[in-house]
Amino acid sequence: xxxxxxxxxxxxxxxxxxxxxxxxxxxxxxEDYRFEIxxxxxxxxxxxxxxxxxxxxxxxxxxxxxxxxxxxxxKVKLAGANDIEDLKIDAIVDxxxxxxxxxxxxxxxxxxxxRETLKKPLLEETIPYYMERIEAIAKKNNCHLAAGKLTWAxxxxxxxxxxxxxxxxxxxIADCPSLQVMQRNVLNLPGxxxxxxxxxxxxx
Amino acid sequence: xxxxxxxxxxxxxxxxxxxxxxxxxxxxxxEDYRFEIxxxxxxxxxxxxxxxxxxxxxxxxxxxxxxxxxxxxxKVKLAGANDIEDLKIDAIVDxxxxxxxxxxxxxxxxxxxxRETLKKPLLEETIPYYMERIEAIAKKNNCHLAAGKLTWAxxxxxxxxxxxxxxxxxxxIADCPSLQVMQRNVLNLPGxxxxxxxxxxxxx
Numbered sequence: 001x002x003x004x005x006x007x008x009x010x011x012x013x014x015x016x017x018x019x020x021x022x023x024x025x026x027x028x029x030x031e032d033y034r035f036e037i038x039x040x041x042x043x044x045x046x047x048x049x050x051x052x053x054x055x056x057x058x059x060x061x062x063x064x065x066x067x068x069x070x071x072x073x074x075k076v077k078l079a080g081a082n083d084i085e086d087l088k089i090d091a092i093v094d095x096x097x098x099x100x101x102x103x104x105x106x107x108x109x110x111x112x113x114x115r116e117t118l119k120k121p122l123l124e125e126t127i128p129y130y131m132e133r134i135e136a137i138a139k140k141n142n143c144h145l146a147a148g149k150l151t152w153a154x155x156x157x158x159x160x161x162x163x164x165x166x167x168x169x170x171x172x173i174a175d176c177p178s179l180q181v182m183q184r185n186v187l188n189l190p191g192x193x194x195x196x197x198x199x200x201x202x203x204x
Numbered sequence: 205x206x207x208x209x210x211x212x213x214x215x216x217x218x219x220x221x222x223x224x225x226x227x228x229x230x231x232x233x234x235e236d237y238r239f240e241i242x243x244x245x246x247x248x249x250x251x252x253x254x255x256x257x258x259x260x261x262x263x264x265x266x267x268x269x270x271x272x273x274x275x276x277x278x279k280v281k282l283a284g285a286n287d288i289e290d291l292k293i294d295a296i297v298d299x300x301x302x303x304x305x306x307x308x309x310x311x312x313x314x315x316x317x318x319r320e321t322l323k324k325p326l327l328e329e330t331i332p333y334y335m336e337r338i339e340a341i342a343k344k345n346n347c348h349l350a351a352g353k354l355t356w357a358x359x360x361x362x363x364x365x366x367x368x369x370x371x372x373x374x375x376x377i378a379d380c381p382s383l384q385v386m387q388r389n390v391l392n393l394p395g396x397x398x399x400x401x402x403x404x405x406x407x408x
Contacts, residue, residue, distance in 0.1 A: 048337070049299050049302075050333065051302075060288065060291075063295050063299075064294065064295040064298040064299060066294070067291055067294035067295040067298055068291070070290075071288075083275060084264065086274075086275070087264075087266060087271055087272070087275040090274060091266065091267050091271040094268040094270060095252075095268060114318070130253070
């Protein structure tokens with residue numbers, strides 16, 4: 001990836017943060033372009049499918065945050081060592097995406113009455129259901145999400161965690177000691193530690 | 205993948221059909237286990253995250269349909285030839301998943317009033333927005349979704365297409381000549397042609 005490399009997203013951590021983590025870990029210099037929300041109508045038609053984040057590099061306009069993370073992971077041996085490890089990484093990442101989408105569907109629901117009906121099942125059923133199982137996987141995998149070692153699945157999860165806690169109003173890993181260790185380890189990785197220290201302060 | 209290989213899903217095409225297509229194309233013998241919907245409460249706790257399809261093979265219980273498809277694709281050279289091709293395949297597949305989730309959110313909405321408010325924007329805005337852009341990609345890629353050649357992205361799209369047309373009540377590719385060619389080509393692939401001829405008849 002030759003410079004310039006430009007990441008475009010809202011002025012938020014959101015689903016761009018795992019990409020910022022991976023770019024930082026890869027030691028790839030990037031422009032962290034954060035547009036103001038009121039400018040989104042002008043920016044939207046310039047994106048492949050009306051969504052961000054978008055990562056521009058080497059003449060490519062890449063979209064879909066998970067696809068971008070998987071691509072970056074291959075550059076620094078954070079992918080699996082074989083096809084079965086990759087399968088397990090991909091499955092847990094898509095599972096995290098499922099949980100993330102349930103949380104954002106609740107947070108961004110504009111109808112107050114509908115939002116209220118979503119809250120209790122999300123906080124008391126869905127989140128505990130997912131987190132109990134994700135924690136069990138981390139416990140079996142030496143405080144990692146797959147393959148018993150650091151992979152981009154760990155970085156993806158820790159990258160979106162702050163935002164998901166904020167949006168759900170709940171510390172997702174409060175009862176998950178293995179995931180707490182994983183979070184500490186990821187936040188101490190070279191590149192990521194420096195990124196987190198210098199990144200703009202945002203709620204989510 | 206040594207036999208036995210068992211695919212577990214509802215008695216539907218749904219999101220299991222791309223896996224059935226790929227298993228058939230790979231010439232992998234599999235048990236196409238379709239449980240009755242009333243048995244789901246007993247089956248759900250046996251799955252990794254309370255969801256199907258699940259593919260059991262070589263002592264592994266694989267979940268997440270897209271992850272399973274990506275894994276199968278690697279066995280028959282339907283993945284990209286390099287990391288950039290894989291990035292483009294992954295991005296278009298996750299985009300198709302986004303569209304699929306919008307369609308199923310509409311179809312499975314149980315509140316009649318909410319469902320009605322979802323219908324018009326889905327049929328008149330969301331679906332045309334996505335399909336126009338997916339068709340443009342297919343037109344540029346020689347009637348394929350990425351890399352100018354047959355990849356698992358094509359098989360994923362054609363595999364879920366029937367169900368998505370049924371659930372939305374709309375022929376998604378009616379105005380998409382390149383995607384119509386792609387569909388014909390995929391349905392004529394060795395293994396897939398035979399599978400489609402013999403598969404159980406279901407609405408979606």
